[in-house]
Amino acid sequence: MTPRLTFFCELDTAALQELFSDAQVMDALRALGAGVSLGLCDLSAERAEIVRRLNVAGIPAIAWLLLPEAQGYWFNLDNAPEASAFYADFRAWTTAHGLQWDGVGLDIEPDMREMRKIAAGDRRALVTLLRRALNVERFRRAQERYGALIAQIRADRYRVDEYAIPFIVDEHRVGSQLIQRLFGLVDLAVDRKVLMLYSSFMRPFGHGLLWSYAPSADSIAVGSTGGGVTVAGVDQIPPLTWDEFARDLRLAHAWSDDIHIFSLEGAVRQGYLHKMRDFDWLGRVEAPLREFRQVARARKVLRGVLWASAHPGVVLAGTVALFWLISRQTRRSSRRG
Numbered sequence: 001m002t003p004r005l006t007f008f009c010e011l012d013t014a015a016l017q018e019l020f021s022d023a024q025v026m027d028a029l030r031a032l033g034a035g036v037s038l039g040l041c042d043l044s045a046e047r048a049e050i051v052r053r054l055n056v057a058g059i060p061a062i063a064w065l066l067l068p069e070a071q072g073y074w075f076n077l078d079n080a081p082e083a084s085a086f087y088a089d090f091r092a093w094t095t096a097h098g099l100q101w102d103g104v105g106l107d108i109e110p111d112m113r114e115m116r117k118i119a120a121g122d123r124r125a126l127v128t129l130l131r132r133a134l135n136v137e138r139f140r141r142a143q144e145r146y147g148a149l150i151a152q153i154r155a156d157r158y159r160v161d162e163y164a165i166p167f168i169v170d171e172h173r174v175g176s177q178l179i180q181r182l183f184g185l186v187d188l189a190v191d192r193k194v195l196m197l198y199s200s201f202m203r204p205f206g207h208g209l210l211w212s213y214a215p216s217a218d219s220i221a222v223g224s225t226g227g228g229v230t231v232a233g234v235d236q237i238p239p240l241t242w243d244e245f246a247r248d249l250r251l252a253h254a255w256s257d258d259i260h261i262f263s264l265e266g267a268v269r270q271g272y273l274h275k276m277r278d279f280d281w282l283g284r285v286e287a288p289l290r291e292f293r294q295v296a297r298a299r300k301v302l303r304g305v306l307w308a309s310a311h312p313g314v315v316l317a318g319t320v321a322l323f324w325l326i327s328r329q330t331r332r333s334s335r336r337g
Contacts, residue, residue, distance in 0.1 A: 208291025
């Protein structure tokens with residue numbers, strides 16, 4: 001059975017028009033029964049025309065909401081008001097151009113500006129992250145605002161997708177907020193949680209990471225085939241080879257019938273979109289057990305740290321009790337000596 005496929009597409013208007021000027025792209029998407037999560041880098045008439053073409057062709061289009069880089073680009077704890085304002089603009093734009101959407105995608109990632117500063121070695125950015133992590137009110141306000149935004153999107157009769165980093169799963173499991181508060185993320189209650197399990201960014205353990213987190217995803221995002229924004233040097237990481245891409249597709253399909261692919265433009269550039277038309281989804285693939293065990297060990301340590309951050313009182317009491325027992329044993333040994 002062929003899974004439901006959705007391709008991410010994150011291009012400026014000129015590049016987007018060039019991509020869809022090739023009729024074979026639209027033909028391949030139709031043949032695959034695939035949809036497109038279209039990054040809304042702008043709300044232009046030209047981008048609206050691409051959406052209308054997808055609508056006419058019967059290709060599901062998801063509105064992937066993105067902010068200007070000056071506002072952080074991805075959604076996070078500190079730009080919830082801007083996210084809500086952008087959604088209001090998106091609704092007006094959609095109505096003005098008569099566009100149809102299969103759903104709305106919220107991309108929850110750290111502020112792009114801060115990630116660039118950290119990648120450049122700016123220690124002040126790290127201090128800022130630590131200071132903000134202590135601001136409980138900031139986290140509470142963002143949760144409320146994103147909750148209201150999701151309620152509005154649902155009231156407009158759209159499915160709400162979240163594009164999430166996988167480590168949020170471990171945090172949710174132990175009831176922690178450390179990763180969210182430190183990196184400006186928020187774990188949302190959405191209709192479909194898409195975990196971004198891009199093995200190309202985590203070589204040589206990437207497919208082990210995919211295998212480890214896949215059971216927790218409503219939809220599994222594989223990649224990267226190339227493309228995307230330039231931040232923290234990720235654009236310099238080689239994209240998946242065809243063999244790696246085919247492996248990840250089959251690994252993802254072993255867990256889910258709903259797969260996202262990052263990105264459409266990369267798949268077209270490397271000829272993968274054409275190859276997928278005859279792809280054997282039932283082809284043999286070995287579970288990456290060695291890499292999976294390494295990832296599992298790392299996740300266990302991560303969950304331990306996150307659990308400790310969520311239960312500081314228990315950790316403190318346990319530490320005091322341990323030192324008391326050690327001290328008591330030491331005194332007894334001294335008296336016997």
